[in-house]
Structure formats: C-alpha cells, structure tokens
Amino acid sequence: MNLTLQIWRQKNAEAKGKIVEYPIKDISPDMSFLEMLDILNRQLITNGDTPVAFDHDCREGICGSCSLYINGEAHGPDRRVTTCQLHMRKFKDGDTIFIEPFRADAFPVIKDLVVDRSAFDRIQHAGGFISVNTSGNTQDGNSIPISKHDADEAMDAATCIGCGACVASCKNSSAMLFVGAKVSQYALLPQGQIEATDRVQNMVAQMDLEGFGNCTNTGACEVECPKGISLETIARMNRELIKASVKS
Amino acid sequence: MPGAANEFNEELAKAGRVADFLELGELFAKDALVREESAGGHFREEYQTAEGEAQRRKEFQFVSAWEYKGAPKDAELHKEELVYENIEVKERSYK
Numbered sequence: 001m002n003l004t005l006q007i008w009r010q011k012n013a014e015a016k017g018k019i020v021e022y023p024i025k026d027i028s029p030d031m032s033f034l035e036m037l038d039i040l041n042r043q044l045i046t047n048g049d050t051p052v053a054f055d056h057d058c059r060e061g062i063c064g065s066c067s068l069y070i071n072g073e074a075h076g077p078d079r080r081v082t083t084c085q086l087h088m089r090k091f092k093d094g095d096t097i098f099i100e101p102f103r104a105d106a107f108p109v110i111k112d113l114v115v116d117r118s119a120f121d122r123i124q125h126a127g128g129f130i131s132v133n134t135s136g137n138t139q140d141g142n143s144i145p146i147s148k149h150d151a152d153e154a155m156d157a158a159t160c161i162g163c164g165a166c167v168a169s170c171k172n173s174s175a176m177l178f179v180g181a182k183v184s185q186y187a188l189l190p191q192g193q194i195e196a197t198d199r200v201q202n203m204v205a206q207m208d209l210e211g212f213g214n215c216t217n218t219g220a221c222e223v224e225c226p227k228g229i230s231l232e233t234i235a236r237m238n239r240e241l242i243k244a245s246v247k248s
Numbered sequence: 249m250p251g252a253a254n255e256f257n258e259e260l261a262k263a264g265r266v267a268d269f270l271e272l273g274e275l276f277a278k279d280a281l282v283r284e285e286s287a288g289g290h291f292r293e294e295y296q297t298a299e300g301e302a303q304r305r306k307e308f309q310f311v312s313a314w315e316y317k318g319a320p321k322d323a324e325l326h327k328e329e330l331v332y333e334n335i336e337v338k339e340r341s342y343k
Contacts, residue, residue, distance in 0.1 A: 011255075012255065012256065044250075045250055045259070047249075048250055049250070050250050051250055051258070051259060053258055110256050111255070111256040114256065156281060
C-alpha cells in the first residue's frame, strides 16, 4: 500500500505545531499502525530527519500507552482496539491518513504525538486503590463470596487501561468514563466499601483540579473506548458521589 | 543519533538502554569468570564431576552482589553468605 500521512509535528510543549505531509510506500496490510510508523521513522532517521515521537509499549492492547487521533478518531477507525492493534488493512491503497495527538487541556503535548497523561496517575493516586493490612492474617480475597453479576461488572470496569481515548473523544474533554471505571471497579466489591466515601470524593476533586470537563451524556467516549467501558460507570460514579455527600 | 540531549528524545533513550544491556552483559561475564565453580545454569567445563555434572565448591557458597562503581570492570564484589539450615549442600546427578 502507498499512503500519504499528514502528521502533527510539534517540537515541544511551547512550540507551535503544524501538520507535515509524509508519503510512505510499500506498506503491508498486515502491519499494525505502529509498525507503519516504525517504518516511517526508520526512513526519517536514515534521511537525517527527526523521527516522529509517539507513545507505545506493550503493543498488545493492554498497557494503555499508545494513543493517536487517527482520521478524527481516538485509536483510529476500528472498534474495541488500541492503535497498536489497528491493522493497515483497515485503510486502502492511496489513502491520506491524518495523525494527531490526543487533544485536551489536561493532556499537554510533550512532543509530536506524545501527550502528558500523568493527570490520570494523579487521579488514581487520589483514591484508585484499597488499603489492606498484609500482616498475614488477611482474609483470602477468593474466599469472599461475590455475586456473579457484581463480579462481572467489576471486571468489565477494571479492564480500563487508562489510555485517555475517552478524554480525547469528548467535546468537553471529560475524564468521567475513566474515573467512572476506576470508581466502579471498587464500588462493586466488598474490599472497596471501607474507603468508598473518600475515594469518589477525592478522585472527582482531583479530576476537576486537573482541568477535565464534565459529562453531558453524548456517549462518544463509550464508542471510542478500546475496552468498551460502559456509560453506566459514569452513572455509578455519580450515584457514589451523591451517596458520599449524604454520608459526609 | 537524531536530536539532542536536552529534549524529549526517544532515540537517545533507546541508545541508553542498549548501553545498559552491554554494561550488564559485561558484568554478567565478569561474575561468571569470578565464580570458579559450576552451579545450575552456570556451567564451567573445568569445574565438573567425573560424571560431567556441575561441581560445587564450598568457597563459592555465597551470593554475589556487585556494587556499581561506574564501568563494569570497576564493580566491587560483596559476598552474601548462604547459610543452609535444613538441606545438605551437595552435588547432584540428574542421570
């Protein structure tokens, strides 16, 4: 396949960025999108140019590192996949592909297609955990009975990889699908109950502090989420928040 | 090497990782040379029993902890003694 890439280049956070055109030839339809970018970078390095910076790590859809806004969609045109799992067969020979970073005030660009998503880490640090005494007398989690329904819903929420596609897809740059998933995974399980009040209040406060917007129920996040996190998690987060405000 | 040192530079980070692997590889080789015995996956032909099994030596019954001193050749060996209370240390034969 021969393609025309239109890629966002930005030297650093302060620099003004722009779209730069790169033609690329002989791309196999079996390649992943990131492998195609590897080929481009090899060409750029060989020619003495600066390679395009993009985030990647596991390349099997579980680490949440890769991002990219491809032709106006987070993680590209395919559904329920991350950019590393997107194959070039989803495009046609001769296509022009626009590649931009995930855009949000709370995700400032570091370089080219790499954005700073540490705001998510800070939200997690604010409450995305449980505190367990590991003295040796701790009850084995597997011995606590949990209904199949709750276990499944908690597991579905826990599949969130924190990539930020929800934020990039949202017109309000809202992180509520992410925070909803992280709150839900604990709200549904007995281990999460002890710190439930503080958790939801602290995580939502940190989310607001980072400059993420709020949810207006458009649902773009749910469509673009590579893990299929449900909007129900946002409803559950709001329910937890109201519950917490009554309690505290 | 594209780019400079004072900027976000993934290529420089990759080069740094390659340097780490080479240095660690050198330290592994140094550790293997110092350990004049055979033990498990560390097999030296000059230290084998008559049956061709790994020959353990009492004076090497320690864990090597190498202190970083810059280049691997300058690394300093610290020995952490291995004390076995419940098993008898002896050469094994898997034949």
